[in-house]
Every structure is written in structure tokens, then in C-alpha cells.
Amino acid sequence: MHLTTQEVPVQNLEIGMYVSRLDVPWVQTPFPIQGFYITKQEELELLTHYCSVVYIDQFLSKVDVTSKLFLANTSPAKNGHAPHLDAKTLRLINEKAKFKPRKETYTITRGLKREVKNASVMYDQIMGQMSSMYRNMTQHGYVDMREAQKVSSQMVSSIVKNPNALAWLCRIGENNRTLHQQAVRSAVWGLIFARHLGLAKQDLIDICTALLLAPIGKCQLPKELLYSRQSKDEELEYQTHIELTLAETSKIFAQAHQVNYILSAYCERNNGTGYPRNLIGNRIPFLARVTGISEYYEQLINPYPGADALTPVEAISHLYNVRGELFQKELVEAFIQAIGIYPTGSLVKLSNNAIAVVLEQPENFRLRPKVAIITDHMNIHLDKPKIVNLAKDPVDHNGVPLFISQSLPSTSTDINASEIHEKLFGNGNWLSTLVPFSNAV
Known part of the structure; x- marks a missing residue:
């Protein structure tokens, strides 16, 4: 062959x-x-x-045949049977996804190392601002949402320059599952997706603002509803978070503002099983569909306490498995292209059993990103890790082609995420002393 x-x-x-x-x-x-x-x-x-x-x-x-076959082979079989749908519903589900016209062609204008250093300070400040905002909402029932708009502009600026920087910062804090942390990470995924689609910068700002504010209504619900709903009544009470959020955002945004429009529909699903209006397919506003996939992905990899987190590969495989059902097929495939199978910051095992962290994803080689090996094939931690560009077809110490064999949970190594970050981008300036890949690993 x-x-x-x-x-x-x-x-x-x-x-x-x-x-x-x-x-x-x-x-x-x-x-x-x-x-x-x-x-x-x-x-x-x-x-x-x-x-x-x-x-x-x-x-x-x-x-991209390779990525599609990879996802098809890793996606679990669907459990049970799809609900019986009438002809009208099926027609609406099967409509080709309508996309907003591409307005921008974004290119990376700043290197990863530089943008991570710049974005790190901003990211910490954003987390602090969002923590304060959500705490005020929980304790005092008040929130100054103008902060979210300022934060959105900052995040858009970083994502436009290099989407890998904020993706990296999201991944090193992946075990934190408070509402404000999930909101910030969801906003990052939404921005990376919107950037990939070539949406206008104002659309990026509105998507980011909506995702930062999306959980505001959940602050007013009993905490146990966030973790488990045991009855239909509890599920219906939980779904009121949309109405509660809109009650707050409508205080500063006009009713017809795009942020409110997104928030009113981001929990709708392609097959009509979402809420609050059971919208189907293209009847869900486009930016709400973009936002919904992004928030759903974050919930898969960083769920509320008590639920098992999926690795990025498992989450992407799950999304691929529900394409055409929960989310429109074309949008799911576009999201996978934007985020990648192995997002920046993911921990992976290579074919020679070495453990590495993903640094950057070339757009045309999503399954073969640039990685930094932190533990070699003998399970020995490297003081000066090796940078390997898998797109250049490297080989291991036996001359066998090197590739990613498995996505790993963040707990798979005793080197914690903050330590990896400090070595790569901190004062130790790990990147400048890294051993680049030359012949074999």
C-alpha cells in the first residue's frame, strides 16, 4: 500500500x-x-x-484523514438508543450548520515563551478579579460585571497573538474547579474556537464576556444542585441558573445585546434536549453554539467535584461521538481543529514510554505537536528536558519512529504543573537551556 x-x-x-x-x-x-x-x-x-x-x-x-480516523477509533460506542424523533425534528437536526462569515484571518504574531510570560501576570490578575466578582455575588448578591468586559478585551488580545499561551495556563491549573476558574477556562476555549473560525474581534469579546458571566446565576442556587440532581424537580431548579444570570446581565446590557443573546441559548443542544427553550439545530444562535461547545468541553475535563475528569483526548473523543446529536457535526469538527487532540499543556506518554508535556500544535500536524520530554524512557526525570518536534518524524533510541501513544491525567507524574511551568517559563528560564532534539530520544 x-x-x-x-x-x-x-x-x-x-x-x-x-x-x-x-x-x-x-x-x-x-x-x-x-x-x-x-x-x-x-x-x-x-x-x-x-x-x-x-x-x-x-x-x-x-x-484531515488521520485525525478523523484517530477520533473514530478512540470514540466509545454510544450507549442505549437515540430517542425517537419526528420528521421535522430530524430535518432541523440534519440541516448543515450555518457559520458566520469569516471576518479575520488570525496569525501567530508572538512566540510562545514571550506570550506566556506576558499572559501569566494577566491570567493571575484575571483569576483574582473573577474570584472577587463571584464571591460578591455569592455573599452579597451583587456583581460589578464591567470587570468582565475589561478582562475579555485583555484575553482577546493574548489569544489573537498566540492562542497557545492561555491554553497552557489553563492546563497547569486544571485541577481547580471553582465556578470562577471554570468560567475563565471556558472563556479561553471559546476564544481559541472563535479565533479559529475567523470571527470579528467584537464577537470574540462578546463570547468571552458571556462565558465569564455564564455561571453567575449558579451562585444563587443551593450548592448541592451543582454537584448532583436526583430528581426532575431538582434538574428544573438547576436550569433556572440561565434566568438568574440574565436577570443580572440585563442590568448593564440591553435586552437585545449579543451577550444576553448568547447567555439565553448556550445550554441548548442540537437535538432539542437542551434548555431553556428546547431549540434545535440552526435555531440556536450561532455564537451560542460556539459558546455551548466550549463550556461543555471545560465541564468534561474539569467537572464539578465528585465527577471524574476526562483527559483531553477522552473529551475530544466524546465530543466526536455526540456530533450531530448534542452539537452540530460541522461545529464539533471545527472545534477539534481549533483545540487539537492534544491541547497545549497536555501531559502525554510517547511510544518509548517517555512522558512529555505538549508545548505547541502546528495547525497541519495536530497529532504530532512539539513536546518537552520531562521523564525519559527509563522513568528518570530530566534536569534539562528535550524539545522534540514530532512533526519532523523523530525516532527513539532504538531507531523506531516516535509518536504520542497516550494522553495522561495531570497526576501521572510527581512533577506538579506549577513546577513544570516554572522550569519552562519562570526565572529559571528552562526554555533557554533546554536540550533540543537532534538524533534520537
Whole structure:
């Protein structure tokens, strides 16, 4: 088989893939013998009828075949059966996701090391401001939401320059699960997603502001409702957090302001199972759909105390598994492209059993990011860790290709996140003394 050719089961095929070979003779099918692009649903259905597997040329395909197959292979099987839906609901669910037109093409204008240093001070200040705001809401029933707007502009400025910096800072604080910390991290994921979609800067500010303020209403609910709902009545009471949040935001934003518009619908779901209005598909405002996926992802990797956190790979696989149901398919795939399979700051195990932390993700090589190895293949902590760019096809000490074999929880090494951060970006200036990858690891 050619190096760029991948065997793919017909159920995993998608529009944009290039079919170079079938598992049956071409003459027994209606397809052109020289190979072809899959361009419409009818061709997918025909391939399912004639073949069990086909061979896709990854180089010629117009979609990222490697990432899609990775997600398909790691996504757990869906449990139970989808609810019976009427024809109108199915039609609304299956509408192609409407996107806002791309307004901007953002490029990285500042290196990771420099932006992390600049963003670190800002990030700490933001956490302090949000902590104070949420504490005032809980204790006094009052919140000055103008702070959230100022914070949003700062965060947008950093994300536009280099989205990896705030992503890194989010990951090193991932075990903190208070409302204000979850709000800040959700805002980072939302901004990275919106940046990837090329939305206007004002849209980025509004998405960020909405996500920073989204849990305000939860401050007014009994704490136990945040952790567990045992009855339908408890679930309905929990859902009132939307109304409570809007009651506060409407004090400073006009009713028709985009922030309120987002907050009124970010908990809606593509199949109509969300709340408060059971909206379906494109009936959910676009920015609310962007915001909803981002907040949902944060809840998967940093849930409320008492729930098990997923690794980034598990969370992305889960999102991929519910695409077309909870969230529109095209938006889920765009979110995965924006965040990556292994987000910046993720802890991973390499194929030679070394443990590394993800530093940066090249847009065209999401499965092969740049990493810093902190524990070698003998489980020995490295004083001067090695930088490895997996996109350049490195090999291990045995000459075997090196790749990421597993995403790990943050507790997988006794080097804590703050220590890793200090060594990489602190006064120790770890990055300037790192041993770059040369031959083998």
C-alpha cells in the first residue's frame, strides 16, 4: 500500500476524502476506475452498498484523514438508543450548520515563551478579579460585571497573538474547579474556537464576556444542585441558573445585546434536549453554539467535584461521538481543529514510554505537536528536558519512529504543573537551556 494510503471502513468515510482503491473490482461498481473525490451523500451511500472498506489517499484528500480516523477509533460506542424523533425534528437536526462569515484571518504574531510570560501576570490578575466578582455575588448578591468586559478585551488580545499561551495556563491549573476558574477556562476555549473560525474581534469579546458571566446565576442556587440532581424537580431548579444570570446581565446590557443573546441559548443542544427553550439545530444562535461547545468541553475535563475528569483526548473523543446529536457535526469538527487532540499543556506518554508535556500544535500536524520530554524512557526525570518536534518524524533510541501513544491525567507524574511551568517559563528560564532534539530520544 502507498505510504499515504489508508484503509478505511465505509462507515467512517466522509465527504472530501479521495478514494484510490476499493475492496472489490472497479468494474463491478459505478465509480470511475482512476479514483475520485467523495463529494456528496449519495456517493457515501453507494460506497456502503458496494464495499466494506476502501483505500483513501491521505495526501490527495481535502480533509484531515488521520485525525478523523484517530477520533473514530478512540470514540466509545454510544450507549442505549437515540430517542425517537419526528420528521421535522430530524430535518432541523440534519440541516448543515450555518457559520458566520469569516471576518479575520488570525496569525501567530508572538512566540510562545514571550506570550506566556506576558499572559501569566494577566491570567493571575484575571483569576483574582473573577474570584472577587463571584464571591460578591455569592455573599452579597451583587456583581460589578464591567470587570468582565475589561478582562475579555485583555484575553482577546493574548489569544489573537498566540492562542497557545492561555491554553497552557489553563492546563497547569486544571485541577481547580471553582465556578470562577471554570468560567475563565471556558472563556479561553471559546476564544481559541472563535479565533479559529475567523470571527470579528467584537464577537470574540462578546463570547468571552458571556462565558465569564455564564455561571453567575449558579451562585444563587443551593450548592448541592451543582454537584448532583436526583430528581426532575431538582434538574428544573438547576436550569433556572440561565434566568438568574440574565436577570443580572440585563442590568448593564440591553435586552437585545449579543451577550444576553448568547447567555439565553448556550445550554441548548442540537437535538432539542437542551434548555431553556428546547431549540434545535440552526435555531440556536450561532455564537451560542460556539459558546455551548466550549463550556461543555471545560465541564468534561474539569467537572464539578465528585465527577471524574476526562483527559483531553477522552473529551475530544466524546465530543466526536455526540456530533450531530448534542452539537452540530460541522461545529464539533471545527472545534477539534481549533483545540487539537492534544491541547497545549497536555501531559502525554510517547511510544518509548517517555512522558512529555505538549508545548505547541502546528495547525497541519495536530497529532504530532512539539513536546518537552520531562521523564525519559527509563522513568528518570530530566534536569534539562528535550524539545522534540514530532512533526519532523523523530525516532527513539532504538531507531523506531516516535509518536504520542497516550494522553495522561495531570497526576501521572510527581512533577506538579506549577513546577513544570516554572522550569519552562519562570526565572529559571528552562526554555533557554533546554536540550533540543537532534538524533534520537
